[in-house]
Amino acid sequence: MARKTGSHSDITGPRVRAAALRLFARDGFAAVSMRQIAAEVGVQAGALYLYTPDKQALLFDLLKAHMDDVLSHWAAEPKGSGPQEALEAFVRFHIRFSLTRAEAVFLSYMELRNLTADHFAKIEALRRAYEDQLEAILEEGQASGAFAVPDTKLATMAIIAMLTGVNTWYREGGRLSRDRVEQIYQDMVRSAVQA
Amino acid sequence: MARKTGSHSDITGPRVRAAALRLFARDGFAAVSMRQIAAEVGVQAGALYLYTPDKQALLFDLLKAHMDDVLSHWAAEPKGSGPQEALEAFVRFHIRFSLTRAEAVFLSYMELRNLTADHFAKIEALRRAYEDQLEAILEEGQASGAFAVPDTKLATMAIIAMLTGVNTWYREGGRLSRDRVEQIYQDMVRSAVQA
DNA sequence: CTTGGAATTGAACGCGCGTGCAGATACCAC
DNA sequence: GTGGTATCTGCACGCGCGTTCAATTCCAAG
Secondary structure (H helix, E strand, O other): OOOOOOOOOOOOOHHHHHHHHHHHHHHOHHHOOHHHHHHHHOOOHHHHHHOOOOHHHHHHHHHHHHHHHHHHHHHOOOOOOHHHHHHHHHHHHHHHHHHHOHHHHHHHHHOHHHOOHHHHHHHHHHHHHHHHHHHHHHHHHHHHOOEOOOOHHHHHHHHHHHHHOHHHHOOOOOOOOHHHHHHHHHHHHHHHHEO | OOOOOOOOOOOOOHHHHHHHHHHHHHHOHHHOOHHHHHHHHOOOHHHHHHOOOOHHHHHHHHHHHHHHHHHHHHHOOOOOOHHHHHHHHHHHHHHHHHHHOHHHHHHHHHOHHHOOHHHHHHHHHHHHHHHHHHHHHHHHHHHHOOEOOOOHHHHHHHHHHHHHOHHHHOOOOOOOOHHHHHHHHHHHHHHHHEO
């Protein structure tokens, strides 16, 4: 099990990625050793270097893949017509996607500081691109008179923080179903921005 | 410079705490060595053990002190009369306090996983106590008909996540003043919960 | 000036880290 | 089978880690 001859530029081995994601999310990047990741895969530490040039690149690959994942799934999401429906779609999508990718979401805002400057810049740009998707919806609603937000940038940050926060407390099989949670957040967001 | 004879039960040296807080917040608990903290204080690594039994306790002390700080300052905050004013007070307080204690706030939700189980339980209880302060306001407003939230627990988590999020983007001297940010968040929160 | 305890140093301990690499092994085309 | 190449092991390297502790320095009280 390893990639074809030499180059590290193609896709990191799926089993290595899965193990690294799980361990990084659970214990933090700095606290996880290459030997632990290797053990999780069932391999010796040296073999990991067939899949990644170093530990840091492994983290970057995970974050990059996650951000690409978020953006491409949102692009494929049906947005309905008009800003109100688009906002509802965004809220539903963000909560649902975050919950199904909890580990990657967690990693993506916990381990940014362990990236090198240029890796950080790349991830940051993708995150910004995602935020811009929401801000565009708010601006459109503002222009059409459907929404009344004092500052679209601020509202964007507020809404995303609020939605991502779901990950910190939601547990499968808890008091509220995922659908119910989505619905309640929809209502709160709608009334917060409504004209 | 060190405490009196033997016991570690009293207050960790202020300079050690300050250095540890700054470094932990910047690089993460796992990535900071006792030697780095010592260097920041201007002392050899061994001397730190006059102030703390171990590295882990140093982290706990910082988080515990921060949570006590939050709770006591909120307790001393004027709340006005009635749930609407209390909610406004909470929003203003949370944003202002978080911004003036940015490093401690950051640490308190980034490094929970580096605590032992019992240390974690203690911090968690304090965090819960703080959240309960907000939830009590929402419940009172709900009972009096001033607010209409579908679920006070959820609204509590949503509001706190939204407010704490300010820390991730707010920078002194940026586009918006702290007062303006507080005001905008007040408006968004109010309209999100208003009956 | 002496003295005794508090404060600090500096060296040491065993350990695990990220990474590299020579050699062993597994697997596939012929 | 045989050859070759993709895959992986096993060990090594230098290093910094958290923590301990005997020895030293500092400083105030007598």
